[in-house]
Amino acid sequence: MSDSPSATTDNLSASTDQVMGRGFRLLGRGMSEQRFLFTISVVGSVVYGAMTVADAWVLGWATDHVIRPSFEKGEMVKGALAVSVLLFMTVAILRALGVIARRLIGGIVYYRLVADYRRRVTRRYLALPMSWHHKHPTGQLLSNANADVEAAWAVFMPLPMAIGVIAMLVAAVVAMLLADVVLTVVGLVVFPALFGINVFYQRWLSPKVSHAQSLRGDVSAVAHESFDGALVIKSLGREADETARFARHAEALRDANIAVGRIRSIFDPLLEALPNLAVLAVILIGIDRVASGAAAPGDVVQVAYLFTVVAFPVRAIGWVLGELPRSVVGWDRVRTVLDATGEMPYGSRELDGAGPARLRLEDVRFEYEAGTEVLSGVDLDLEPGRVVAVVGATGAGKSTLTSLLTRLVDPVSGRVLVDEVDVRDLTHGSLAEHVAVVPQSTFLFDDSVRENVTLGADVPDDGVWAALRAVQADGFVSALPRGLDTQLGERGTTLSGGQRQRLALARALVRRPRLLVMDDATSAVDPEVEQRILAALAEHTADEDGPSVLVVAYRKATIALADEVVFLDDGRIADRGTHAELIGRSADYRLLVDAYDQAREAGDLA
Amino acid sequence: MTTKTEERVVDPLDAQEARSARLTGLEIIKRGLALSPAIKDGIGVTLLLAMLSTVGGTVVPIVIQVAIDAGLGEGGHTDRGEVHLWVGIALALIAVTAVCAYAMRVRLFVASERGLTQMRVQAFRHVHDLSMLTQNAERRGVLVSRVTSDIDQVSLFLQFTGIMIVVSVGQMIVATIVMAYYSWQLTIVVLVCFLPLAVSMKWFAERLSQAYDTVRRTVGEMLAVIAEPVVGASVVRSHAIEARTQRRVDHGIDANLQANVSAQRLVAVTFASAGVAGGLANAGVVIAGVALGVAGGLSMGTVIAFAFLVGLFVGPVQIATQVLTEAQNAIASWRRVIDLLDTPADVVDPGSSAPPLPDGVLGARFDHVTFAYPGGPDVLRDVDVEIAPRQRVAVVGETGSGKTTFAKLLTRLMDPVTGTVSLGGSDISTVSFDELRRHVLMVPQEGFLFDATLRENLLYGKADADDAALLAVVDGLGLSDWFATLPRGLDTRVGQRGESLSAGERQLVALLRSALADPDFLVLDEATSAVDPQTELRATRALERLLEGRTSVTIAHRLSTAENSDRVLVFDAGRLVEDGTHAELVDAGGVYARLHASWVAQSRLDH
Structure with a gap:
């Protein structure tokens, strides 16, 4: 893994594949450090994904075994009805447990990683010598321990859900295959499309979001500076010019936010429309399949329902891929602190004197940078x-x-x-x-x-x-x-x-x-x-x-x-x-x- | 300016916050929209588009119902014409919905960003118009957050949370209407299944908002202790308190971890319970639907369409608690920005129509001036003094004696409670700011520089000066030799707050800037902290040239400054207690004589 201290978003976009590779290694590190809890959250997420698919299957089953027979016979099929109610509730409760495991345990994994790395970073701060501290601006060190640690692990928030979604998509395709092969084709077209659009969306969006974020920093810096210098500005009567200066930065931020907004405005409606279009396709194909006797009505209902429940979770994969470059940048910055070497070794002697101490300096030389001596052979004797x-x-x-x-x-x-x-x-x-x-x-x-x-x-x-x-x-x-x-x-x-x-x-x-x-x-x-x-x-x-x-x-x-x-x-x-x-x-x-x-x-x- | 242990006075911003605390969320939103009207540009059309964009989701269950009842359900003889017609209609509606949703979102982003940028800039300007900024350094961080993160919160709310609420509520209303049209009995079943959740939502939202308050508090505490090993690195090492510092940091980190986990628990439970309610509703629909269908009141397609309609409820309910919390935060942020904008400026510019000051070097007069901060005791009491043109006045007194207040009133950074301050015979509260600043200039203790080049910093004194004019001023103050040492001349970057220059050099730049502004009345707050003596000497000489031919009032921290003045004003506990030349006051044997004696005692050590 590179230890370049200033991995910016610019040089990241130059080597996207490399970033993804490093991002996946970062995922591996976090997973292994929180192995136990992460596994539980993934199991929860897989249960959630499977139950989401099962929900559609239960609806299909109820259609064929409860609703249709009841309507056809004109009387309630009591046994099957009881089974379907039981199935609906079991699936809902299992899914709820899955959600809790995924969201709560997954959240704990993220918060623990963040807390753990904050501890490690601050321990380095306390151990590293002052010479190291002198070389690093305060603001950077504070952000390493705070924003950068959070950014490094932020990808762990949507990660369990994304893994669960992969399981869910596999289960969905299996459920479709079991229902009807032809209808599965719709899924095989729509799922990759959903996936691809999400990835494309995040790739397009994330540099624009980073850009807006850096402009937000500029706006804040100008406000800080201007308010600090308020007395100078007021006494020189420069309020209008300062406001104009601030407005220039605020407007740049506004335009960047609008640019982000325009992309969101295209993709959000598109991602909402796609599953609905899939349902229509399923119905069009489905009536032929049912008419030809190749599929039961319940199969059609089940596949149609699947699209409505699967569409939203699929976005989690996009979130993970969108978050990954930011996480890699944060991780690189955290690494510069963790990998920094140098300790101040202390001795083992204790002073036992009392009363005022004697101080002596013997031919002391010191330089912050090689070649520029700050102290050149200082001898000093301070008597008690x-x-x-x-x-x-x-x-x-x-x-x-x-x-x-x-x-x-x-x-x-x-x-x-x-x-x-x-x-x-x-x-x-x-x-x-x-x-x-x-x-x-x-x-x-x-x-x-x-x-x-x-x-x-x-x-x-x-x-x-x-x-x-x-x-x-x-x-x-x-x-x-x-x-x-x-x-x-x-x-x-x-x-x-x-x-x-x-x-x-x-x-x-x-x-x-x-x-x-x-x-x-x-x-x-x-x-x-x-x-x-x-x-x-x-x-x-x-x-x-x-x-x-x-x-x-x-x-x-x-x-x-x-x-x-x-x-x-x-x-x-x-x-x-x-x-x-x-x-x-x-x-x-x-x-x-x-x-x-x-x-x-x-x-x-x- | 250094802050003193001031009395607990009423901050005007606090007062405004106390007044607005009674406003409800809706009133805040109304006031906020009134303050940034650009948000409302075309809001009617945007809301109409938002309503239209809820249709796409509800048409799918209708097509399901039609398809099933047209023959899909019977597993044979399907009326394809009708299904194709409905699929076509649905296709068109989904397309229209997508287009409406796109248009609605773009309009919303543009309008809210424009409106909020307006508000941001307004708030920024208003901060400069409020005198508190020059009085209360602690408030600066708070004020910065009002023009940055608070506005960002509102923007997130309008663009995401707000629109989510509108669309979700719209979708639920449309879904309820469609359900009611199909079967009022089944609608009641669905609503009853969601009822417990709806009732407990308020409770969940309150708990969540408390949980997030705790998270925010622990974040603040954690950031403070994390700063200790960084900002206090040398203190920690000097006193060997690494272990204690690490304990404090760990404690802060752990408290934040616990708070986050507690909040996450609530989020997970609310989110999951919406799913359970969905499952309950589906089961209820099947039981009731079959019962009703068997009785002949309902088609099979309708029952299945209901399962799809229930899905439209689950999502919005799942996000509702989160949305409510975010909305509360956003409204709190909005309220803070509005409070800032609604805090009246205490010093008002009478505007350019006010009569101009006479030309030439002016004198000043304090006519029985008393000043107190709102709710606080008198800081300056019945000060009555006249300063003649070209007089060089030193103001002396202990910390808290009122000497700084005297200077602030002279430059109209504040207005007196009673009495008047006049300049060249005009009450300064009737003189336009532009005119006032053309004549009077305050040079603060620390030469505050902006993170830009030397040239840009000098131009703060006179925006339209060319390089020749800048160099002439450098020469005029006798600073050419110093200027020659700068690596890049006027293009030298001074760094954040001028940190690339020494403290003394920053003072030199401040003097140059003041000379460019060319006022005829200077109010100086002398620097207290010692700088390197050579630069100090330079600054003293430059200042000497700057003061030549101008009226000046210097808040003196060194008695040598007082000794060199035409006149010394001595303040004590808010009153002007002594007034005379250095020699007169030394002879008088009062406060000044005492201060002088201790100074002499120090300088005698030279010999």
Whole structure:
């Protein structure tokens, strides 16, 4: 099976046969994974198909053995009547059981496959290293776990019915042969025609449906973008132009939907008319066959009735074939995640120290792509209980440096040591317990404030409140409608950027790490509040009951709280010392941290 | 714009939803059709065609009856002439039916798509006309779904579910008429067999709709937790909470699986019970038919024709529950779109007939202005201030002090509850939007860019500017050296939300765009997040040039900005508490002096 990551509908239509082949292999995989339930659903579907044919046979039998004799004799043929009623009811109940097995069990097969593959995909997401995540857009990964998994198995919804229909068609032809050979000819013409038209219909329709679907995505993207930029649009008075832009996309979608509609409009009535025409043909031929004594009236009734009950289910085969290309595309996308390799191997050592930790970097080099070094030989020593600020221009490698400490990425060469132990030798749990990184942007879980701070760790509410107080977040949290129990996230209360950052800080502090790493983690917090947070933090650290702190900073106030400043320039440590020392001896450093002041002076001159 | 922990105010859309909650499904459909009249184009003919297209199915049982009674049943001497005549009639009717069904469907697709596209575009425009979009970022996702998936739901309903209902009901009515014509007694037998199902249908539909509500809820919850290992990938790794995250994800997936299976159970049972009712009806027809026939009231052909007519009932009943659920969803979607369209725009454009503003650089005046969100407390209280032309004003205050509201009122993103805001002596609520925007421009905190080229993004400032004009503005703001670093110049694609550029560069583009718009009154919301200092320096210089010769009001987050202004307005708890130059306010020893002191304390660390 190909593992091409971007199998689009375009290159699919180029090799339809290949797609069908891969589609059938996909069917095989799903069937074998849900072997037991799938078998039950197919048995149910075959029972349903057989009983549908049996229904027509019972009507034919009743015609010849109950209705006609009764009318001829002028009195009810009681025994046969009772048998026919029994037959009608038995067939109806068996058919109902078949339907339930087919629809319910068949549905369970589909839902289980989807749930199972969602679990597998999300497990890969959790196992794959950050370097893999960085290479894949968020939207794509979310759609791999959701829409693509559903698309891959969607074909399993109509599949049991389609298999049952094949059984039903075989049974129907057999029933016709038993009734009358000549009448069977009508079936042999009509069934393949029904089948062929359905296949042709789906083949013609599905690219048009995919096209409409992609235009629907465009309409949604334009609406998202336009509403996000509402303030710009409003203040520039561009509402009319934006509406025109949206209308262009909406109209393209409208035309695509109408094109789909035109095809449906041709085929749906045609597929409804065909069985009716077959019934007329059966009657025309049937009167001759009955007149010549070759067939009984009941045979004609039975064959005619067969066409009316078989016509609709036959469509299921078309649905399966129409769904197959979409399923193959979905499956290919799911496969790229499942087949992705690379794990982050963790060591087996545990750190057992207490109090602030020591951090050392030894000749650390890092590159995201070969040949473009982001860090080129960084040596750094952070003594326990110190606060060190990392300062540098955009792209100097500051964030990368922080990523190395919790092993979101590993250096290409060199070592990162916590308390003189290489972080790669530590267990994942031990590393996370001792080192906490607060990133630039905060991710909140769809959960309560409490759970967002503890992340499942067993921390009493007192501890949670203490952490919130330390980051000046106790005020707004207690003002929330349900305090610590307030739901956050997409469907809960929304917090401002500064509030989110403070929760992230509390999340790090509540775990009492021995090394705290902050990557511009207070950028959205009011400067005054930031000062209070950092001052309290530095105080704790100085008293030896807080962590060692490594902080990436822009603001002078943040830098000022550090015992030492590391000036990072183009992936190297250009200088280090106190803020005053660096201001005194490094022109580049001065330029960087004084940029705001310089801008102000420039303004005064203008 | 960052959102604050606002008071629980009444959202106008929520208010509209509360008002419309009393409308019934039919009233919603009526209102929906009134709002997009194109759907009704030729609806009479379409419905007539729909009725005609139900005939084809019922003619077949009639031919069966004729053929059997014309001799097929007796197994000999058939009156072929009559059978041929009826087969011919049936052939013609089936052909007519197919043609009618084709015409009906095409008309329906075209009319509904046209009408709904109209509605989609209207709703989109209306969203831009409502001020809530600029106030409430959380609502954006909801608003997007109103112009996308909600309309799609309505379209599915009109084109599939709706027509299925019309055709199925039509087919059942025609079948009932034909049955009643043949034998009222047998008709009663058939109807009685379907009666239990018809009675329980409402119950099934309600259960199904509940089941699907649960499915939808679990889908929402599942999508949220599935996002965690992706969007929160680094947090999960940093805190080593993979196992916990996987448990949450598994739980979400399992809850969704259970909900789907429960719903599927109901679907399967309703579907199957229609089949049982069909079998019951067939048995009933044979018993009653034979009894009646023996008594001489009925022909053999009629009894068999009834079996075919019963078939016309089974299909519609099988899909009825599903159709009812889908219809409920579609009407709920339709209601949401209608609610949006029926929410009145709170800021109304007086139109182009309004008198124009005087030429030249304008000043502004707030005359005892008070503002509150509906149902909320005062956000701005009795603000009375005049800003002279070409004055450079900085607005300072803590989060929630009312400084952003002040800026929004100045650009008429909202209207005051009492008092007036005037520009060049005219009340801005009497100035047309076009005119107002020619003069006043708000530059938001984050330079929002569209996923297009740099050129297209700049043209948002002035649609008819040529490349020479764009480059002149680049030069005018002193950004030529930066522009030279762009790989493809004006054709550089900026990416989604401008992500291919740095935050600082996005601000530069926003400034260029504003310079092209060339307003004489600028309202700026200063960026709070730090960007790379070199770009920051560039932006500050560019801004300096942009402000030259214009009136400006800047929501200042940095005191250096306030220090460089002609005048500082200090807001506290919705009131204008201090007003003066930087030096005056530092001496005054009030709120501003306090803010300034902490700033000085920080900068002193330089030396």
